[in-house]
Amino acid sequence: MRLVVARCSARYTGRLTAHLPLAKRLLVVKADGSVLLHSDGGSYKPLNWMSPPCSMAVAAPDAEAAGRGVTEVWTVQHRKSDDRLEIEVHDVVHDSAHDLGVDPGLVKDGVEAHLQELLAAQIDLLGSGHTLVRREYMTAIGPVDILARDGGGATVAVEIKRRGEIDGVEQLTRYLDLLNRDPLLAPVQGVFAAQEIKPQARVLATDRGIRCLVLDYDTMRGVDDPDSRLF
Template sequence: MRVVIAECQVDYGGRLTAHLPMARRLILVKADGSVSVHADDRAYKPLNWMSPPCTMTVLDADEAALEATTADVDPRITQVWVVRAHSGDTLQISIGEIELDYTAELGVDPGLQKDGVEAHLQQLLAENPSAFGEGWSVVQREFMTAIGPVDLLCRDPAGSYVAVEVKRRGEIDGVEQLTRYLDLMNRDPLMGEVRGIFAAQQIKPQARTLATDRGISCLVVDYDALRGLDNAEDRLF
């Protein structure tokens, strides 16, 4: 991973355009090829980013000036990073004064270890896709994306893909995690439109509100019922 703190200007071009004026920011370049630009707020969410697979070309100030489409080039710019995705989108980071430039090898990460209940809940849902509704099927558990595994990749009765994030307790962080997976998966033309389900034993109101706002469905899962320990027909009320 490469960590850079520098004055920078950021321009995103492609399906949408975005511009960040020159300011001091944190830039992360990860081993998977992803590049993200962060401010000193907004928790972990970057201001702009490019997900892998992508390539990065570094131009010095003179090369950048020759390729510039306008004559107005900020004299503070010392180099320009041009990050290109396979989709044709580009992320151009114009670098000014660099305060920190550090590279470290993190090695292979073992991944998030789910607690016993959460892991078992994921397994039970995989074995009982009817919990999502009639006609549902599970394509794969731990479906790997470039930023981590989706707990369950399912198909609904219409044959559309659905990404399911499973938590014991549903909070905002889980919704954010699923949002990132969906953003990446929906860029894959082979998958078509992928929607999401946030499944948990309990879902906090704030998490439900955020999920609804982002078009993600919520499912409260009865753990005991899935284990066959709670038969609805045996209940008095």
């Protein structure tokens, strides 16, 4: 992982257009190719980013940009779309690289682990005809919660969260990118399953062709029977 603290501006073009004016920011370049721009506020979410598969090229600025104080231009191009992130780097305060090694993956808390177990046992909640392939299907960047087949034999990858937010959709997107490179699995459909799915996460999932599934934890574990409710 490379960490750069610098004054920079950025412009994202493609499915949307966004601009970040000149300011001091943290630029993160990960081993999987993703590039993220962070500020010192706004919690954990980046201001802008490019997810893999993508490639990054670093070039010297043209005369006009150099006159504005630009020292480097980073161009991050998505390999499957026209999406592009262009970063103009001015003054670099810090630049370091770190080998983080292989991450063991996220350890689920009790509820998420139990949701995974329950959904594996009630796989028909994904739809009639679905069958379980396995839980914790390992990929190069971590385990997919559930791998299944639909009634037609197509592969289905399921990411499970207690609360479904944008980060979970991004995580499932990375898994799908990898799984769809395997000719024995492709094409792989994605299902984002959670007890609650935030509107922004649902919009992003729909845009990426990922199906959303809301899980009723109490019903799945037999605590609450919807058929016996009065209202």
